[in-house]
Amino acid sequence: MPQARVFVTRRLPTELQRLQEIANVEVWMGREPPPYEVLLAKVREIDGLLCLLTDKIDRQLIEIGTSLKVISQMAVGYDNIDVPAATARQIPVGHTPGVLTDATADLTWALLMAAARRVVEGDRFTRAGEWRTWEPDLLLGPNVTSATLGIVGFGRIGQAIARRAKGFNMRILYTSRHRCDPELEQSLGVEFVKFESLLQESDFVTIHTPLSDDTYHLFGEPQFALMKPSAILINTARGAIVDSDALYQALSSGEIAGAAIDVTEPEPIPIDSPLLTLDNLIITPHIGSASRQTREKMANMAIDNLIAGLKGERLPYCVNPEVYDVVSG
Template identity: 55%
Template sequence: MGDKKKVFVTRKIDPEAIELMKDSGFDVHVWEDEMPPSRDILLQQCKDASALLTLVTDKIDDELMSQSPQLKVVANMAVGYDNFDVPSATKRGIAMANTPGVLTKTTADLTWALLMAAGRLVVQGDRDVRAGKWKTWLPLGYLGQDIYDSTLGVLGLGQIGLEVAKRGLGFDMKILYFDTYRRQDMEEKYGFEYSSDVETVLKKADFISVHTPLTEETYHLIGEKEFAMMKPNAILVNAARGPIVDPKALYEALKSNVIAGAGLDVTEPEPILMDDPLLTLDNCVIAPHIGSASVATRNKMAMLSAQNIIAYFQNKPMPTCVNPEVLSS
């Protein structure tokens, strides 16, 4: 490969992925701080970098790419890449990659953990036990929502949405889904019911799980009007991207019992601000964006990111390039 090419890794990741890149002849620089590098530091590091291994917190836009003359490839350790300016990268001939597939089932598991925790008041109960508030068994205490025989509404039947829906079958749930692309194959295989509009799903579902990408069209897809359509016993789960759900509207819906509860793995902004009123609600479970956080899955994500970078410079097919047209130009 000639002279060692610099790879800047914006956070500490699985050491196996770092060693893989080093063994492949790269000069790997890792940002060792727990917090992401500042914009100034990121720009400085990119000036002589041939590749970046990034997280969703790192904004890779035209300004950065214009100041990175040697940059050839950026690998995001995530499925989503709303932190990427893909059109600008494509114009500049910079390949961009993500990590689909390897975190699908792990994220679906976490989605279900949130669904069950919010639906059955698990976190509220745990808090009360620790605070000494649990005095006796209460016939009318900690009453949640039954999951079995209920209706699960899935917004976005991509890889993760599909795995969430499949898990619902084990609870004898009716699966109702919306997607811009109808999956008749999944309807025939699993008995899912398709809705051509979001509103029908919101009105009929007892549990609503959000799995759409974050785009201009899906920004605040769920707001005051949408919450008003939902059942009063509805539980909303968002393990996709925080800004898909309007947080102010969510707070009002939960506070006023327009819906029964919510489980969030993502927020707007991230991390959630400590004065955010959502933190004052017992019927809102909030996790720190841990959908993919299992030992095995985070290893696979790091390794796939490294493999994308290595493949590019070895003139081999990148496993998961999001703008493959640059590879043939």
């Protein structure tokens, strides 16, 4: 029986020995994602695909992959994959949920602190030789302790942020599609409020909601107009939740005081984006899950999904489990 054929769209931070024992594995070695034309060519020949958020896995690609048995994504989100198209072909889609909660919450907190205390500005200031003496009004920023934090989206990461905020004695507001139970609210010390109220009352607003039709450009001109002039926005969720043009206007006009983002629209951010000219904006290159331990665990979870799919077994972390109901029915 011939070995399965697998294409991995990027180098992974773990060994591939387990996968290589059951499949012929080809890895795309470039730093940038494989071009879509390459994916189209590869998918005609493979049984399994291990991909990333930066890969466009659309209906055309899925339908061309006539031998494709499994799609395994090394990410929690999967908005780059046409899951209904995969389900229609009874192809299970895997992802890596639950693994990056603390890593992303840690980075969110790092960005919040860095924006509040103007750490990146201070570093640039020092390297430019501008530090001449202690100055009473140099690089002043807001207090984090006892400030009001607004959390938009209250899943695992939002709740992890709330736990961290308790240590800073913050007033913690949250808004979410579904209100959590009173016991959880009490244990985390959070208040459920309407979105508009959260924007109006928060000193810091942090985004932790998935990207969907409902949340696309959730933050635009009307939302920034509601926020305090002293407010700081943090986004480690998805870039398209924030309207980039509206963010630039809000930051450049002083409508809000600052922002720190780990995600952009598009990614990577174009080098001529006006956002890159702003001193009151911190941008990191989508490193929310970039701790060594987290990325290694994500890679191994993606491999687990891929191996299960190649063997015809149920994926441990499946986005579309209804494919098994169709098969069994």
